[in-house]
Every structure is written in C-alpha cells, then in structure tokens.
Amino acid sequence: MYALMDEIRESTVDMRTVFCNVLLSLARENKDICLLDADLMGAMGTKPFLKEFPERTFDCGIQEANMFGVAAGLSVTGKIPFAHTFAVFASRRALDQIYLSCAYAGQNVKIIGSDCGIHAALNGGTHMAIDDMGIFRAVPEMTVIEPTDNAMLEALLPQVAAVYGCFYLRLVRRTTPDVYMPGSEFTIGKANILKEGEAATIIANGYCVSQALLAEKRLKAEGISVGVIDCFTLKPLDERAIIQAAQKTGNIITVENHNTKNGLGSAVAEVLCEHSPARLSRLGFIDRFGEVGKRDELAGAMGINADAIYSAVKKSLE
Amino acid sequence: MLKNNEKIQLDLFAAAIRCETLKSIAAIGIGHIGGSLSIAELLAVLYQRVMDIDPHDPKKEDRDYFVCSKGHAGPAVYSTLALRGYFPLQELSTLNQLGTSLPSHCDMRKTVGIDMTTGSLGQGASAACGIALGNRLKWLDNYTFALFGDGELQEGQIWESMMFSAHHHLNHLICFVDKNNLQIDGTTDEICSLGDLKAKFQAFGIFVQEIDGHDTREIYLAILTAKQKNCPSVIILNTIKGRGVSIFENKPSNHNAEVSKEILELGLNEQAEIIKELECAANVCANG
Numbered sequence: 081m082y083a084l085m086d087e088i089r090e091s092t093v094d095m096r097t098v099f100c101n102v103l104l105s106l107a108r109e110n111k112d113i114c115l116l117d118a119d120l121m122g123a124m125g126t127k128p129f130l131k132e133f134p135e136r137t138f139d140c141g142i143q144e145a146n147m148f149g150v151a152a153g154l155s156v157t158g159k160i161p162f163a164h165t166f167a168v169f170a171s172r173r174a175l176d177q178i179y180l181s182c183a184y185a186g187q188n189v190k191i192i193g194s195d196c197g198i199h200a201a202l203n204g205g206t207h208m209a210i211d212d213m214g215i216f217r218a219v220p221e222m223t224v225i226e227p228t229d230n231a232m233l234e235a236l237l238p239q240v241a242a243v244y245g246c247f248y249l250r251l252v253r254r255t256t257p258d259v260y261m262p263g264s265e266f267t268i269g270k271a272n273i274l275k276e277g278e279a280a281t282i283i284a285n286g287y288c289v290s291q292a293l294l295a296e297k298r299l300k301a302e303g304i305s306v307g308v309i310d311c312f313t314l315k316p317l318d319e320r321a322i323i324q325a326a327q328k329t330g331n332i333i334t335v336e337n338h339n340t341k342n343g344l345g346s347a348v349a350e351v352l353c354e355h356s357p358a359r360l361s362r363l364g365f366i367d368r369f370g371e372v373g374k375r376d377e378l379a380g381a382m383g384i385n386a387d388a389i390y391s392a393v394k395k396s397l398e
Numbered sequence: 399m400l401k402n403n404e405k406i407q408l409d410l411f412a413a414a415i416r417c418e419t420l421k422s423i424a425a426i427g428i429g430h431i432g433g434s435l436s437i438a439e440l441l442a443v444l445y446q447r448v449m450d451i452d453p454h455d456p457k458k459e460d461r462d463y464f465v466c467s468k469g470h471a472g473p474a475v476y477s478t479l480a481l482r483g484y485f486p487l488q489e490l491s492t493l494n495q496l497g498t499s500l501p502s503h504c505d506m507r508k509t510v511g512i513d514m515t516t517g518s519l520g521q522g523a524s525a526a527c528g529i530a531l532g533n534r535l536k537w538l539d540n541y542t543f544a545l546f547g548d549g550e551l552q553e554g555q556i557w558e559s560m561m562f563s564a565h566h567h568l569n570h571l572i573c574f575v576d577k578n579n580l581q582i583d584g585t586t587d588e589i590c591s592l593g594d595l596k597a598k599f600q601a602f603g604i605f606v607q608e609i610d611g612h613d614t615r616e617i618y619l620a621i622l623t624a625k626q627k628n629c630p631s632v633i634i635l636n637t638i639k640g641r642g643v644s645i646f647e648n649k650p651s652n653h654n655a656e657v658s659k660e661i662l663e664l665g666l667n668e669q670a671e672i673i674k675e676l677e678c679a680a681n682v683c684a685n686g
C-alpha cells in the first residue's frame with residue numbers, strides 16, 4: 081500500500097543517497113550483490129559502498145561497454161551486479177553490450193542510468209537522456225522502471241535485487257519532489273491510480289507525477305475532475321489501468337521527462353489504439369534535443385511542468 | 399610436456415572436430431567454415447586435455463569456462479562439445495535449422511555446454527573478465543579461457559577489457575588470438591593492420607606468448623606456462639583460416655562459404671588421410 085504526501089515538496093535527501101543506503105543494506109544481507117561504475121561513483125554518491133565492500137565494488141574506469149560486459153560475466157557466475165553510469169551512456173554507448181551480453185544472454189544485470197532528462201540540468205544536452213526509456217523498452221525481457229521519488233526507490237530496490245533478470249532503473253542523482261509517504265509499497269508492473277476523475281486522465285512517470293498532481297489540484301479547484309496515474313513501470317506496462325482510464329474519461333494526457341517518441345506517450349498510444357481508442361495528448365520532449373538549464377526551467381521550456389499539464393487538460397476539454 | 403602418443407590423440411581429436419564441423423555445415427550447405435577450421439587444435443587441447451569440465455554436469459560450479467568471443471566459430475565449438483558427449487553427435491546436423499539448439503553464433507541459453515553468448519565481436523572479452531572476476535570472488539581457482547579473432551581485435555572493447563584484466567590481476571584469465579590474418583573483407587593488414595600485437599598486449603600488462611596455433615604440443619605448453627604467471631595471459635595462435643581443407647585454406651572467401659556435397663567429400667578425404675597417418679604414428683608409439 082502507498083499513501084500520498086499531504087503536500088508536494090522538494091525532497092531534502094538526494095535520490096543517490098537513498099540508492100546507496102538501500103543498496104548497502106541489501107548487500108549486507110546478500111553477498112552476491114556487486115556494484116560497478118564507470119568513473120561516476122563520486123557523481124552517484126556510491127563511495128560509501130566502496131568503503132564497506134571494496135572487494136565487491138568495481139569502478140571500471142571510463143569504459144561503459146566493458147563494464148556491462150563484465151557485469152554480464154559476473155552474473156554468469158551467480159553474482160547480482162548493479163552497474164551504473166549516466167543514462168545517456170548506458171542507453172547509447174553500451175546498448176549493444178546490454179542487449180546481447182546481458183539481456184539476450186539471459187543474465188541478471190541491474191542497469192542503473194542516472195541524470196535522466198531535465199535532471200541532467202547544467203550538464204546540458206550532451207548528457208540529457210530523453211530516449212533511454214524508449215531504447216530499453218525495445219529490449220525483450222527487460223523490465224523498465226522510473227522510480228517516482230525516494231520512497232518508491234527505497235521500496236523497489238529490494239524487489240529489483242530479488243527478481244532475476246535484467247532491469248533498467250532510471251534514477252535522479254539529486255533531489256526530486258516527494259510524492260509518496262515513506263514506507264509506501266509498490267508492485268512492479270502495476271500502475272498507481274493516484275486520483276480518480278471524470279474529465280481526463282493524466283498518465284505520468286518520474287518527475288512529471290508531481291507536476292500532474294499539482295495540475296490536478298488546480299483543476300479541481302476550478303471544478304474540473306481529472307484522474308492521475310503514476311505509470312512508474314514502463315515495461316511491463318499496466319495495460320488494464322490505461323484501458324480503464326480510457327473507458328472512463330475517453331481523454332488521456334501523457335506527460336514524461338523524455339522524448340514523446342518511444343516513451344510513455346508512445347506506449348500508452350499503442351494500448352489505446354489496440355484496445356480502447358480515446359483522445360490522446362502527449363507532453364514531453366517533442367522530437368528535440370535536450371539543452372542546458374536548471375531543472376525546473378527546463379521543465380517549463382519542454383512543457384512538462386504543472387502549468388503545461390494544466391493547459392493541456394484545459395485544451396483537451398475545449 | 400606431452401608424450402608423442404598424447405599429442406597424437408589430441409591431433410586425432412582436432413581432425414574429428416574438423417570432420418564433424420564440415421558435416422554439420424554441409425547439412426545446411428553454407429556456414430562459417432574458415433574461422434571454425436582454424437581453431438580445431440585449440441579446442442582439442444582445451445576440451446580434451448586442459449579444461450576441468452564434466453559433460454554430465456555442464457554447469458558444475460567450479461568448472462573451467464570457455465568464452466568463444468568470435469561467436470561465429472560456434473560450429474567448431476558444437477562439434478567439440480558433441481564429441482565430448484555434451485549432446486548426441488546427430489544433433490550437429492541441425493545446425494542453423496529453424497528451432498535448432500545450435501545457432502550460428504554461440505548461445506548459452508540454447509546450447510548445453512556453451513558458457514557465454516557471443517556474436518557481437520568484442521563482447522566476449524569483457525564477459526570473460528567478469529566470469530574470471532566472479533569466480534575469484536567465490537574463492538574458486540578455476541580458469542576462464544577466451545578466444546578472439548584477429549579481426550576482432552579491431553574492436554575497442556577488446557582493449558578496454560585487456561586494460562581491466564591487467565588492472566584486476568586476472569591471472570586465471572587466459573585469452574587466445576586466432577591469428578589467421580583474415581577477416582571478412584580481406585587480410586587484417588589490408589583492412590586495418592594490427593601492428594605489433596605482442597607489444598600491444600604487453601603494453602597493457604598482459605603476459606604474451608606467440609606460437610604455432612596448429613601444434614597441439616605448443617598450445618598445451620603455452621597454457622601451462624600461462625598458468626604460472628600472476629597476470630592475465632594472451633596466447634597468439636598463428637593459424638591458417640580454413641586449415642585442413644585445401645580449397646578453403648587461406649582463401650579470403652572462406653569466411654562464410656558454401657560446403658557442398660563435393661566439398662564435404664573432398665574435406666573428409668583430406669582429413670581421412672591425416673587420420674590414417676596419425677593412427678600409423680600411434681601404432682608406432684604403441685609398439686615402441
């Protein structure tokens with residue numbers, strides 16, 4: 081069971097801190113858990129893991145292709161490797177290794193991609209992964225997850241470690257808005273129906289869930305009731321939740337911190353077309369590259385913040 | 399050191415690998431024959447003599463591992479596995495047929511005895527590092543063997559993995575280079591020359607030996623020598639692509655070639671000659 085925070089506020093804790101702490105506690109219980117990185121341990125805040133488990137930590141240096149291959153080999157011997165790099169490099173530079181040595185080979189590799197989309201902020205367009213979810217969604221047998229906030233990451237990480245198979249986890253390094261109460265529980269593959277509504281349903285993931293909830297509040301104050309679904313598992317997709325929303329409101333708005341091509345918007349469109357056609361508006365990066373800026377400025381510029389969602393819902397009702 | 403009759407047994411095994419490989423590729427008519435024929439002696443030494451493996455317990459935890467990074471040499475590996483009893487020899491004729499457990503490129507999910515999936519060149523090198531590392535973490539003292547093509551060395555990932563293996567002192571990792579000097583589009587020298595390979599690997603912190611890759615005695619000795627070192631090893635095998643079948647030997651067109659009934663017969667006859675000579679020599683050994 082999960083519960084929403086009474087009010088959405090920026091977290092006071094970096095997501096990377098939660099990642100490292102939870103992984104540490106898992107590693108204390110399970111000697112097979114290993115951590116790999118490609119010279120971004122400092123950036124990802126995982127030095128405490130290195131300190132406690134030096135023999136199970138492999139900072140491979142700046143060689144992402146080799147790192148995911150080594151992770152696959154470790155998995156062959158029964159280890160559970162978590163391999164981190166920025167999402168851009170995991171999805172683009174090492175895709176062939178992740179596809180073949182990890183996924184096709186049936187291994188148990190946990191791919192951690194950080195600094196997704198607007199969270200890359202001042203690193204700019206070169207470092208802004210807005211295609212990673214779409215890329216990994218296309219890899220058979222890969223589970224693709226974007227934890228919405230710290231509470232969700234804390235709840236999901238043990239499941240990711242416990243379930244055999246390749247997972248892609250799209251993480252934030254710094255802070256992100258807290259949406260869920262600490263101690264909330266989540267089921268991989270099951271979307272969270274956060275609000276029920278009549279006029280439209282907003283389907284969001286990642287940072288955009290907080291924005292959807294903020295937009296919903298404003299719309300509600302104006303007497304417009306909209307539903308909000310947190311679709312944190314992109315694959316396997318909770319098709320039932322999407323179909324039910326389409327049947328209920330017939331008006332779907334997707335919003336993602338990602339290119340609308342191949343991401344959540346595409347995935348939802350596929351379900352709607354096949355099962356339950358409905359009006360669909362997709363918010364996200366519209367076939368454009370990322371750019372440099374502060375996170376919330378970028379959210380505005382890309383049209384994925386609460387204001388943009390509010391406007392999109394209004395427009396859909398015209 | 400191998401005794402003469404021990405060497406002869408390995409050479410006979412290599413000849414059997416070549417025969418089975420020819421037959422399995424001939425069953426579908428076309429396949430990666432050149433780079434399969436060049437590694438028969440290596441496979442014979444590894445699977446018949448060196449590797450701690452059990453065909454009846456293919457996943458034995460402390461076994462030695464073999465990663466065929468040049469995954470297109472699958473047909474030769476499958477022949478070796480079948481000859482060692484991992485699965486019936488008859489299965490070899492299903493090579494590349496729809497639904498087979500023996501696909502063109504090595505696939506650990508499909509074939510009993512295959513330790514790693516390969517086919518995208520360069521990747522097996524990193525996987526082999528990971529396997530060696532994982533086994534060391536488990537306090538096992540088994541060995542991981544990996545085979546690269548020489549063309550494959552043009553992949554950057556190979557060099558990433560070599561840097562990694564030396565840094566982590568993976569002394570139970572022994573890699574081979576099938577230096578047959580050919581890739582698909584020509585010789586490695588024509589396409590993108592490898593330069594002084596020995597010096598390159600050495601500069602990465604690897605212990606390097608260069609030997610005749612068709613001499614089972616040299617291969618065996620080189621592996622024993624590599625096992626004495628406390629760093630990763632590379633053994634450069636000077637080989638002939640298409641070795642053992644005259645119409646294929648050293649022909650740039652032999653990478654993925656037709657093996658017709660006539661070619662099969664020719665190849666089997668040539669191998670039969672070799673086998674006859676080896677058996678004669680074996681008799682001489684046996685009778686003093």
Ligand SMILES: Cc1ncc(C[n+]2csc(CCOP(=O)(O)OP(=O)(O)O)c2C)c(N)n1
Pocket residue numbers: 432433434436468470517518519520546547548549550551576578580581582639653
């Ligand atoms: C990454 C990648 N690029 C290209 C290929 C296609 N390919 C298969 S075999 C081969 C040539 C390999 O040459 P070499 O490594 O020398 O092997 P050998 O000649 O011994 O068969 C190529 C280019 C591939 N399998 N993987």
